[in-house]
Amino acid sequence: MTLEKNGHQFSPISADLKNMPADRKNKKTLPVQPPLATKANPDDETAMLKNIRSRNTSSDFLKSQFIKRRLNNLAILIMACLLAALPFAKAANAAGLIRDAEAENLIRDYSIPILQAAGLSSQNISIHIINDKNFNAFVVDGRNMFINMGAIMQSKTPNQLIGVMAHEAGHIAGGHLSRLRAHAAKAQTLDLMLKILGGAMLIAGGAGGGKDLGKAGQGIFAGSSYQTYRSMNQYRQTEEYAADQAAFVYLTRTKQSARGMIETFEYFASQAIGSLKYSDPYVLSHPLPRARINQLREKAERSPYFNKKDPPALQLRHDMVRAKLVAFTSQAGYVYNRFPNSDQSRPARYARAIATFRSTGIKAFLPKVNKLLAEDPNNPYLHELKGQFLLESGNAKAAIPSLKKSVNLDPRAAIIRIMLAQAISQQPGGGNPDVIINHLKKALVREKRSAIGYRLLANAYGRKRMIGEASLASAHAYFFEGKLQDAKMQAKRAQNRLKKNSPKWIQANDILSFRR
Ligand SMILES: [Zn+2]
Numbered sequence: 001m002t003l004e005k006n007g008h009q010f011s012p013i014s015a016d017l018k019n020m021p022a023d024r025k026n027k028k029t030l031p032v033q034p035p036l037a038t039k040a041n042p043d044d045e046t047a048m049l050k051n052i053r054s055r056n057t058s059s060d061f062l063k064s065q066f067i068k069r070r071l072n073n074l075a076i077l078i079m080a081c082l083l084a085a086l087p088f089a090k091a092a093n094a095a096g097l098i099r100d101a102e103a104e105n106l107i108r109d110y111s112i113p114i115l116q117a118a119g120l121s122s123q124n125i126s127i128h129i130i131n132d133k134n135f136n137a138f139v140v141d142g143r144n145m146f147i148n149m150g151a152i153m154q155s156k157t158p159n160q161l162i163g164v165m166a167h168e169a170g171h172i173a174g175g176h177l178s179r180l181r182a183h184a185a186k187a188q189t190l191d192l193m194l195k196i197l198g199g200a201m202l203i204a205g206g207a208g209g210g211k212d213l214g215k216a217g218q219g220i221f222a223g224s225s226y227q228t229y230r231s232m233n234q235y236r237q238t239e240e241y242a243a244d245q246a247a248f249v250y251l252t253r254t255k256q257s258a259r260g261m262i263e264t265f266e267y268f269a270s271q272a273i274g275s276l277k278y279s280d281p282y283v284l285s286h287p288l289p290r291a292r293i294n295q296l297r298e299k300a301e302r303s304p305y306f307n308k309k310d311p312p313a314l315q316l317r318h319d320m321v322r323a324k325l326v327a328f329t330s331q332a333g334y335v336y337n338r339f340p341n342s343d344q345s346r347p348a349r350y351a352r353a354i355a356t357f358r359s360t361g362i363k364a365f366l367p368k369v370n371k372l373l374a375e376d377p378n379n380p381y382l383h384e385l386k387g388q389f390l391l392e393s394g395n396a397k398a399a400i401p402s403l404k405k406s407v408n409l410d411p412r413a414a415i416i417r418i419m420l421a422q423a424i425s426q427q428p429g430g431g432n433p434d435v436i437i438n439h440l441k442k443a444l445v446r447e448k449r450s451a452i453g454y455r456l457l458a459n460a461y462g463r464k465r466m467i468g469e470a471s472l473a474s475a476h477a478y479f480f481e482g483k484l485q486d487a488k489m490q491a492k493r494a495q496n497r498l499k500k501n502s503p504k505w506i507q508a509n510d511i512l513s514f515r516r
Pocket residue numbers: 167171235239240243285286
């Protein structure tokens with residue numbers, strides 16, 4: 001599991017550098033990765049907030065309009081992945097995205113039947129997990145659904161989370177986004193809207209102490225932007241009823257219960273009454289009058305699936321992901337409290353194994369993960385975890401077999417394949433560049449914006465003295481890190497070496513023609 005922010009990938013646990021055990025401290029950690037900025041660091045947070053505030057200006061408006069026009073002109077030239085990187089990066093960068101194959105696969109498995117039942121399968125909706133422990137799930141367009149890590153952590157059953165996702169799918173299918181889009185036009189393009197949403201999540205994440213989001217928000221956003229955020233983030237009640245009804249239909253069509261959705265709504269309705277946790281963004285964007293829940297419950301209880309439970313195997317996957325998220329993003333002490341030794345369930349031991357690596361190091365971690373692996377040898381994510389921690393503790397060579405095994409068990413998991421390429425290139429002697437290039441080419445088809453993937457590719461091409469290809473890969477790495485000037489410099493260098501009008505030369509040209 002890694003944290004993706006501003007095009008960089010971090011190990012969420014590298015934030016614990018101070019408490020790092022000796023056997024990790026002195027060894028090489030992941031390269032090309034600046035230290036993690038977490039919410040725990042008040043200076044970073046202040047800087048981020050300042051950044052958001054200073055960018056909310058009218059010249060920004062002109063600039064974003066300009067970007068939009070330019071993008072329209074260049075749309076044919078520029079690769080789809082370059083385009084996709086733009087608005088998306090803005091939302092992701094405030095809090096960062098959790099990148100984890102296990103969690104992403106689980107969420108994808110939850111979404112597939114629901115999106116199909118909603119008639120949305122053909123829209124290729126991407127689901128992103130935001131590094132935010134507050135409960136929230138939202139859609140901003142017809143192509144992206146955002147789920148806060150907190151929504152996964154706080155959903156006790158798959159059914160609870162699936163219910164929330166079904167409700168969001170109801171908003172997409174119901175066309176409730178057109179109003180959002182109209183607001184977005186007013187709010188200076190989708191680009192800025194994503195920025196605002198990102199900023200709002202940051203605040204809800206605790207900058208102002210949380211209780212009075214209204215006041216904290218006013219401080220952050222210059223008046224009108226904040227009002228726009230509030231108004232566009234608050235669906236109309238009629239739309240809420242419609243999304244509930246749609247969700248109920250999708251759940252019934254897929255033979256699932258609406259119980260989880262109602263449980264979630266009831267939880268938030270009870271919180272909304274004078275609770276300290278009122279700041280949960282989901283409550284703000286989804287007002288939950290009692291009448292609405294009652295109406296939904298009445299209908300749901302008549303469904304033949306109301307009492308249907310999630311299959312035990314799915315519940316286990318859900319619990320494993322929840323345990324992992326807690327373990328990766330909380331202090332080790334908290335993890336041991338939440339999952340005490342008396343709990344010998346697999347998720348609890350998974351969480352403790354992760355916390356053990358953080359608090360004690362690789363030596364204490366290995367027997368724990370090996371025991372889990374002995375019980376579940378074909379779990380790609382246990383192999384990934386072992387490989388990742390070996391890599392992070394400077395044992396790149398030892399990490400390779402685990403990461404290879406993981407990739408073989410889940411060949412679609414491009415983020416794991418990139419980690420494998422990293423381990424191969426970090427082992428003594430640097431590994432075979434052709435093997436590295438082969439893995440990266442496969443992975444970058446799926447992970448189109450992976451700066452670290454392109455950086456590793458550049459190194460591998462460099463070792464083969466393929467300077468044109470190396471420069472192009474560097475150009476992409478810089479581009480996805482948002483360093484446009486460096487990207488252009490490398491693209492120019494690439495063009496000097498590549499055959500004119502060849503596909504790679506054109507890719508370099510796309511970066512050179514890019515204006516913002
Ligand atoms: Zn809603």
